[in-house]
Amino acid sequence: MDKETYKKLENIVGKQFISSADIDRVCHSYDATKQRHLPDVVIRPNSAQEISEVMKIANEYRIPVYPRGAASGLTGGAVPLYGGIALDLTRLNKIIEIDEANLMATVEPGVIIADFQNEVEKHGLLYPPDPASNKFATMGGSVAECSGGLRGMKYGVTKDYVTALEVVLPTGEIIHTGSITLKSVTGYDLTKLFVGSEGTLGIFTKIVVKLIPPPERIETIRAYFGSIKDSTDTVSSIIANKIVPRALEFVDEACIKAVSVYTGFNVPNGTKAMLLIELDGPSDSVKKDAERVMQIIKSHNAFEIEKAETEQEKDSLWAIRRSISPALYAISSGKVNEDICVPRSRLTEMLEKIAEIGKKYSFTIANFGHAGDGNIHVNILTEPSVPGELERAEKAVEEIFQSVVQLGGTLSGEHGIGNTKSKYLKYEVGPVEMKLMREIKKLFDPNNILNPGKIFYAD
Ligand SMILES: Cc1cc2nc3c(=O)[nH]c(=O)nc-3n(C[C@H](O)[C@H](O)[C@H](O)COP(=O)(O)OP(=O)(O)OC[C@H]3O[C@@H](n4cnc5c(N)ncnc54)[C@H](O)[C@@H]3O)c2cc1C
Structure with missing residues (x-):
């Protein structure tokens, strides 16, 4: 980047929040895929207005801009493939409002998901989207990826909770989508279009989400099976019995062995698969569902079943599941x-x-x-x-x-x-749909400066 452009960007965010030092470039060159591409500069803005001004310059000089939260993405979303600007959004980290009267909250994108969930809990409420990365991933990243997580089966995913957004477009305009009301069918649903857009259509600067009351009771069950089929048949039977657990997690033998080596955890001999099942809701119905689930598990030949009686036991039942990612990386x-x-x-x-x-x-x-x-x-x-x-x-x-x-x-x-998956997109998305998607991208980002190289192959 030439000195003049750098100076213009510095004038927007201040000397302290722009850098072309190697250490900053390296620290913003990767995500959880471990790909490495150095940005030319790192910018850490503090407001939608600053981002808008940065985008106007980037658009004028055709500089690629890569929005970035905690960089825990697993498909290269935040990796600056073509250099340019790594736009680090972690300074935008305020929980603006938790509105108990309307069960809604407004946050900035750099808020860590777990920090938000904990704050919401203090108000006696629940924000259900719960990716396993919630202790470090940001709200902005999770909206851009439409993150799911452990409670998706019952509570849905991020898109089911976002009702409104403030977004800076690649051309610099600041727009507002959706509504702070629970329902809104006023025009096309731009909010839904932005959720899951992987940082390619706009940069979120405010996020409004729905909250719900927490469940009265939670039951956690872990079961070991001697065959994968017994475990997946159990999943089908639970669903066929019209029971909707909040979590229904599957772990195969290879993962269990890796965790066993990594943590020293003892797994029953002959384990080919494990299920972790969590039920929640009003006390009476959860107890009844838990009993029914235990019967279903037994009828599918589980050879060891554990049900947690305390919070500590719940944590210990989840321990294997939580250790899988680091255990697999270790081997x-x-x-x-x-x-x-x-x-x-x-x-x-x-x-x-x-x-x-x-x-x-x-x-x-x-x-x-x-x-x-x-x-x-x-x-x-x-x-x-x-x-x-x-x-x-x-x-x-x-x-x-x-x-x-x-x-x-x-x-x-x-x-x-x-x-990482862009070249396979055509397996699932037909040519007409692909053309529509490309045209949407072009409409929002005519010069292809926002997160270029993502979603669409070889653009
Ligand atoms: C150990 C581990 C466990 C994980 N578990 C889960 C899981 O259970 N479920 C799940 O869904 N994912 C999971 N993930 C993936 C990842 O954590 C999520 O996608 C997460 O939401 C990304 O958040 P982030 O802040 O790290 O985003 P980043 O990786 O920084 O960015 C992700 C994408 O969002 C864009 N982006 C970031 N902020 C903004 C913004 N403000 N505006 C517009 N675009 C933006 C980036 O450009 C990029 O395309 C896991 C990852 C790891 C490493």
Whole structure:
């Protein structure tokens, strides 16, 4: 970036909040995919007005701008593929209002999800979207990715809670979408278009979300199975019994073994799959549902079942699930992580298909995730230093995605497309739909300066 442009940007945010120092560029070059692309400068704005002025300059000089929250994204969303400006939004970190009268809240995008959830709890309320990364991921990042998480089956995902947004467009205008009311059908729903847009259409500077009262009681159950089919049949039976747990998590043998090595946790011999089930609601009905779920689990041959009686026991039942990501990284730093979602009734078929593909390409594939949503995190354990390994993994991914689409599923349940999945988008999105999406992008961002290289392949 030339000195004159740098100076103009510095005049907007102040000397302290713009940097081209190597240390800042390196710290803003990656996300959780571990890709590395250095931005030319890092800017840390403090208001929608500052962002608007930055965008006007970026648009005039065609400088790529990469919005960034905590950089915990799993598809390269915040990675500055073509250099330019890394726009760090973490200074915009105020919880502006928790409105108990209307069960709504307004936050800035840099607020950490768990901080917001804790604050909401102090008001006797609940913000349900709960990605496993909530202790570090930001509200802005979660709106841009439409994050899901552990409670999606019963409570839905981020898009089900966002009702209004303040957004800075790539051309610099500040717009307001949606409404602070619970209902609104005034014109096209631009709010929904922005949620899940992966930082490609605009930069959120204020987010309005719905809140709900918390449940009266929570029951947590963990069960071990000797076959994957028994565990997925259990999932189907729970759903067929019209019970909707708030969490219904599946963990396979490869993940359990990794956690066992990583944490020293003892797993019953012969475990091929584990389910973690959490039910919530009014006390009487939750107790009844928990009993029914225990019967269903037993009828599908679970050989060990635990039900938590205390908060501490609940935490301990969740411990395996929480340790999976670091445990898998510890055994395979080059793991390839996908986030497929299939109709829940096709889960067994999908897992069988993944096992076949793993065998064909000689990979261990570790699967875990939100079985209640049909959303499985597929981890191909690779050793990148082995010649040809990544190319083989890519072929395996291609076949997995083809199977997902054949089963009526979707490439990404909650992590988005970013740049890591963009070349597979055409498997699921037809040419007419793709053209419409590209035209929407062009309408909002005529010069393709906001997060270029994401969602659409080779633009
Ligand atoms: C260990 C681990 C567990 C995870 N578990 C889950 C899970 O259970 N469920 C789930 O859905 N995801 C999960 N994720 C993925 C990730 O944490 C989420 O996508 C998260 O919401 C991203 O937030 P972030 O602040 O890190 O965003 P970043 O990674 O910084 O950015 C993500 C995208 O949002 C854009 N963006 C950021 N802020 C804004 C803004 N203000 N305006 C416009 N665009 C913006 C960026 O450009 C980028 O495209 C997990 C990740 C890790 C590492």
